[in-house]
Amino acid sequence: MERFLSRDARNFRPSAIRAFAKLINDPSIISFAGGVPSPETFPAERIAEIAARVILEKHSVALQYGPTRGLTRLCDFVAAVCRARGIDCTPDDVLMTTGSQQALDLIAHTLLDPGDVVLVELPTYIGGTSSFHARSAELIGVAQDDDGIVPDSLAEVAARTKPKLLYTIPNFQNPSGRLMTQQRRAEVLRIASEYDFLVIEDDPYGELLYVREADTLAMKSRDDDDRVIYLGSFSKVLAPGLRCGWIVAAPELLSKLEIAKQAADLCSGMLDQSIVDEFTAAGELPAQIEKVRAFYRKKRATMLEALEEHFHDHATWTPADGGLFTFVTLRDDIDTAALVPEAISAGVAYVPGAPFFVDGSGRNTMRLTFAKENDERIREGIRRLAGVLNF
Template identity: 40%
Template sequence: MTVAPETARPREAAAPPPLAARARTVGGSPVRDILAVTARPEVINFAGGLPAPDVFDQAGVAAAFRYVLDELPAQALQYATTEGEPALRDLLAARHTARGLATDADDLLVTTGSQQALSLLASALLDPGDTVLVEEPCYLAALQVFGLAGARVLAVPGDADGPDPDALADLVVRERPKLLYTVPTFQNPTGRTLPAGRRAALAAVAARHGLWIVEDDPYGELRYEGERVPWIATHDDARDRTVLLGSFSKVMAPGLRLGWLRAPAELRRACAVAKQAADLHTPTVNQLAAARYLTEYDLDAHVARVAGVYRERRDAMLAALPGALPEGSTWNRPEGGMFLWARLPEPYDTTALLPRVVAEDVAYVPGAPFYAGTPDPGTLRLCFVTQTPQEITEGLRRLGRGLLGG
């Protein structure tokens, strides 16, 4: 008699181990979610922080890539040092020095966008449970980085000029944070700029109480009017405790994914180690192309042309806003950058209203996700650089129809 093999009911497979706690608790970007929903070509999208593709120097960037691939292929297609290509770091150092912050190439670490610089700093500085101080409201992707690091994120009370120095000092004494994160020039999401006196006061607090300042400056070159305000990093109080982040995303092309950080030596070395673990180095060909562009073309002249286009688009938005937003709304007038911040009166809730507005083929970003503390439900961010003035005028007409119901 043949005995059949055991045919017991198959065991249920055990579930794999769970995701890390930080991955379960930190959500995705609402901005990215909105962009996915509003990708239809008929939507006029004020939600993205997207530079206008019609002002990219396509010919100059293409020529730079052709040069490095034709003349330097062995170098361009090879691994590079973690710190970045020396030619690019030399050119970046010269640009910083010309703007009042004496910088050597060795002060800089090239990163894959300044967003990576933030992640590297979180790896180098933050242990789970450490406290981070941020502006209110704050750049959304910074909140994600600090959340993934397991940090406790607290907002510094402030006003139209940015974080309040006295409130910052009180929080530093009480909470013992590791760092303050700020976008002091044409901030994302509000478009505001911290005046020189406020910057000096924040630097003094950091020196007096012991605090790192992470100064993120992706928009500073996009000034349309007014005088340039020196970096916090130029203040004597802050020189040994400020990390300055920069990027080509808003002035050359975001697809290059080229950023950098300028930091004191010990912290910079720690960030380099973190970068080795993340991606070894930023793509060599992109770095060499950017260096070629800076050598052969006038980036400052290109940025001036871009700023002229963006100023016209900002002005178109400012002109059309009174007819688009409910009576009692307020908004700012940024001197540069890419964003305008508006506040609707009670009981308007911009998160609840968004589906109704999207149905009119226009989109914005509700303000709530940008708050580390209690959000203001009536706020919203509008990006004014991606569309033409005519498209902006039509988009705000649709926005008014969605908000006002007619």
């Protein structure tokens, strides 16, 4: 079979953490390893009511093929959401996608030739790297610190590698939980302009913020020369099974992405879009976002307190002012992947950090989510983890 595979298929890489996540569905294990929203945040009854109504009363739309760009009223809503995030756009600038994951794939398909260089943050989202690897791109890491991408690192790598694209997640990044400062966002765009590359700004977590002072204004709000391809998603605030994400980009690029999408799936699921459209048109999203924030805010506080109690003096971790994750950095000689079996035996699971780093570093890091467990299990899990690490 190997001889029939395309050149791109030979570069496909399975997600290192998806394979791992399968192992930790055991309820006796306290899991900080997942990467998904809690089902407790899904407004399931409302979704069921809306689904029944759109199927019975609007089936000529909800069960039919639809426009590749997306359901018109939903595009209007998304454009308004983006304007609230500081982006100057109209519904014509929006392409609805089957989750923002499809957006990454369409962009990679439309922009990348084999060997093109894509810059990614160290660490970065594995679904992003999968999409770029699948088009045989070369991935090169740029350093991050607590303020986001380090401009000197970006400029140095850009000068050396002539990238076509930078992939960044400025708001509460997966996996690091970091928020890039507005000053860094401006510097990143200045460097993108100087070295002439495009920027994918992936923003599924911007609304999930737990502190008042976090400034999540989109990088695209400063995009004077149409360099930024902005991605959004309803997955983290509503339900990821609804597979509704979007792209806002320059018109010439958006029409190419639309053609790529026609080839991929003609249109995103009309039932999913219809449900999200009815929910948002009824004005229910702001209250839903408040509920989701309140749900995670408490768990995040519990995890940070437990880390302070048990990891103090032994490790550093990111503040997780938003999003679903905190990222822990341990002593240089600790290999978190090697410790997974011991942690599982102790009844606790995490994701080792190395797969998130395209340069092979990060062996002494781990990603912890506070999304899944209740307060008591979060405290107990961190205590067990400290035991595994001999703290």
